[in-house]
Amino acid sequence: MSYSRRQLLRLATGAGAASLLAACAGPGGSSSSTSTTDGPISFAHWRAEDKEVFEQIIKDAKLSVRQDISPSNDYQSTALQKLRGGSVGDAFTAFRGAQFLEIAKAGVWTDLTGRALVAKYEPNLITAGAQDGKQLGLPYQLVFNTPLANRDLVTETPKDWDGFLALLETLKGKGVTPIAWPGGDAANAGQLLNVMVVNNAPTDDALGKIETGEAKVTDDWFLTVLKQYQQLTPYLQKGATGTSSDAALALFAQGKAGLLATGSFQVSGVRKLGATFPIDLLAPITTTADKAKYEGVFNATFILGVNAKSSKPDAAQAWLDHLSDPAVAGVYANGTAQHVTVQGVEYTNADLKALAPWLTRKTALAPRFQFSNLDVRGAVENAAVQVVGGKSPEEAAEAAQKVVDQKK
Amino acid sequence: MRSSRALYLFAAPALALYGGFFLLPAVQGLRYATTDWDGYSPAFHDVGAANLTDVVTDDDLFRHALTNNLKFLLVVVLGQTALALLLAVLLAARSRGSTWLRALFFLPTVLSSVSVAFIWKFVYDPNFGLANAVLRGVGLGRFESAYLGNEGTAILWVAVAQIWFHAGQMMVVYIAGINQIPGELYDAARTDGAGRWQQFRHVTWPMIAPATALVVAYTTLQSFKAFDLILGLAGNPPRSSLDVLATRIYSTFANSQLGYAAAESIVFMVAIALVTFLQNRAARVAHG
Numbered sequence: 001m002s003y004s005r006r007q008l009l010r011l012a013t014g015a016g017a018a019s020l021l022a023a024c025a026g027p028g029g030s031s032s033s034t035s036t037t038d039g040p041i042s043f044a045h046w047r048a049e050d051k052e053v054f055e056q057i058i059k060d061a062k063l064s065v066r067q068d069i070s071p072s073n074d075y076q077s078t079a080l081q082k083l084r085g086g087s088v089g090d091a092f093t094a095f096r097g098a099q100f101l102e103i104a105k106a107g108v109w110t111d112l113t114g115r116a117l118v119a120k121y122e123p124n125l126i127t128a129g130a131q132d133g134k135q136l137g138l139p140y141q142l143v144f145n146t147p148l149a150n151r152d153l154v155t156e157t158p159k160d161w162d163g164f165l166a167l168l169e170t171l172k173g174k175g176v177t178p179i180a181w182p183g184g185d186a187a188n189a190g191q192l193l194n195v196m197v198v199n200n201a202p203t204d205d206a207l208g209k210i211e212t213g214e215a216k217v218t219d220d221w222f223l224t225v226l227k228q229y230q231q232l233t234p235y236l237q238k239g240a241t242g243t244s245s246d247a248a249l250a251l252f253a254q255g256k257a258g259l260l261a262t263g264s265f266q267v268s269g270v271r272k273l274g275a276t277f278p279i280d281l282l283a284p285i286t287t288t289a290d291k292a293k294y295e296g297v298f299n300a301t302f303i304l305g306v307n308a309k310s311s312k313p314d315a316a317q318a319w320l321d322h323l324s325d326p327a328v329a330g331v332y333a334n335g336t337a338q339h340v341t342v343q344g345v346e347y348t349n350a351d352l353k354a355l356a357p358w359l360t361r362k363t364a365l366a367p368r369f370q371f372s373n374l375d376v377r378g379a380v381e382n383a384a385v386q387v388v389g390g391k392s393p394e395e396a397a398e399a400a401q402k403v404v405d406q407k408k
Numbered sequence: 409m410r411s412s413r414a415l416y417l418f419a420a421p422a423l424a425l426y427g428g429f430f431l432l433p434a435v436q437g438l439r440y441a442t443t444d445w446d447g448y449s450p451a452f453h454d455v456g457a458a459n460l461t462d463v464v465t466d467d468d469l470f471r472h473a474l475t476n477n478l479k480f481l482l483v484v485v486l487g488q489t490a491l492a493l494l495l496a497v498l499l500a501a502r503s504r505g506s507t508w509l510r511a512l513f514f515l516p517t518v519l520s521s522v523s524v525a526f527i528w529k530f531v532y533d534p535n536f537g538l539a540n541a542v543l544r545g546v547g548l549g550r551f552e553s554a555y556l557g558n559e560g561t562a563i564l565w566v567a568v569a570q571i572w573f574h575a576g577q578m579m580v581v582y583i584a585g586i587n588q589i590p591g592e593l594y595d596a597a598r599t600d601g602a603g604r605w606q607q608f609r610h611v612t613w614p615m616i617a618p619a620t621a622l623v624v625a626y627t628t629l630q631s632f633k634a635f636d637l638i639l640g641l642a643g644n645p646p647r648s649s650l651d652v653l654a655t656r657i658y659s660t661f662a663n664s665q666l667g668y669a670a671a672e673s674i675v676f677m678v679a680i681a682l683v684t685f686l687q688n689r690a691a692r693v694a695h696g
Contacts, residue, residue, distance in 0.1 A: 073643065073644035073645065074644060076662070077644065077659075077661075078662065080448060080664075084448060102664055105448075105449065106448050183557060184554075184557050184642075186645060186646070186647050187644075237534075238534050238535060238554075239533075239534020239540075239552070239553065239554035239555070241558070241559075242532065242533075242553075242554030242555050242558070243533070243534055243554075244529060244533060244643075247533050247534075247535055247536055250536065251535060374645065374663045375659070375660075375663055378647065378648070379469075382648060386559060389557065402468055403468050406466055406467055406468060407469075
């Protein structure tokens, strides 16, 4: 095939114009999906460990759904940009807090208020998916961000801080690591902060107030939190600040640690590594028994939604309808060892049955997600890591507060 | 005239692509750096030079990332250049086994950075890792470490992984340089009674100066761009002890602060330009 010079010039001009237009996508420029309504819908989420269960649900229902799974940190960082395009995530999930709010601000949630599927959920467990009176998303999974306990090793449940330290000493005496903590993995290291804060904080929204400037990292109550981290340090595994999440999980699953300071979302991971011991939840009560407000922490993460930019909204809504059926939600719950917010679900998984009493216990909504600025959250969480690494609580708090002041 | 028109014609697609995908976004980046745009909202506000001023004068996280980047750069440039040179000098001569050894040292270069991160995560793990196991095995258990969990030195352990990753590639550059040196120079040096060290000092080292300049320049650029290996080893987002400029900008973008990320990118670009300038000056001085 040969071209004349004029044709080549036109081709070059066309290519240049196209690239210029592509580069001109600035503020307010949104790219709408050009995909057809044929083919599977995209279900975007971050829980790779749920892939098989979702595949089974999709197969059983003969639905045309493709899972687009990203690692949780990447999902936190980039999901919104992908969802805005509409080609990924016809149905999608979001983290509670900053990501939920950002997606709302970008107008990507489809308002589900008044739709039949909403009535299938426990109303007080889906408030994290509502904004300005609209039910934008449906928190699906109910996780407890409360340390896991190996009940073969941990036979008591301390009711106060001194009792907790005594328990750790007993565990140490048995020759096991009292607490496995993934201090080298920022995302999972922060889980412990939830339970360290809930009873120490003067108000339930105290962490959020640090970001707004109404409270400080250097306030007495947060210094108490950091000093308690310092007290925990001798009971954490060797090299705790450099330990990955997988390594901490392995220590616990192998019975070498009494507690795993993450949460119920890792129960299935522990079982996959071959652990057969009974698992319970056990939060450090950081105050005296009479001052303790909460026994643990839960979170309403994994908020399901329909993408307003999708070209297949009906199919995406049908997928959510299906997931909201108690029988299907039961398949998800029992297959992933996670509780769900759908009403009338029968838990057959042994771990879920064992942890079911926690559904009615006094637990707080995880405070860590009150931060909307990830730099502020990182600075506050890093203060705790630095204390475990040997820095004084006062120094760590001051360094963190400086960052908060700069970033808020 | 005809040849000049043909020149423009053939250059047009490349110029259009370069303009559209590099120059224009670069200019837009400058514009966004003066706004508080979050990256997706239709509206944004002009903030003038506030972003740039904050990045330069009032941002501990950025300053910390810059410091880490410079530490990383220094260790990688020195370590990688020295190791590559040592390997090249030892393996440049064709001898039995040298081809296999070259291939062995070059092997890490063909791996993906994700694989390299996975390998070194295993090496550095404080409880199950190879490094501590070896220390225990040779009776040096008291030197066991948390490696990536050490606030002050974590970035240096990443630098070690980076050196392992790319030293083989630089070794090949040095071997090519050494093989260009005329054998007569070594013959003359030997006739004058030069030993191996003197041959290296007075023949090899001066003759491979261009290769060294190339290795240092490439390694510097590579160190500044370090991103995926760090995310792979440190997780996303890396905590401040492992944050470098590229990961910091990425985190700021992920934090829905595109305007501020653009300002950080500009400072990043200036830092690269400055280091490159200083490096060129140093090279000129060194080579007269």
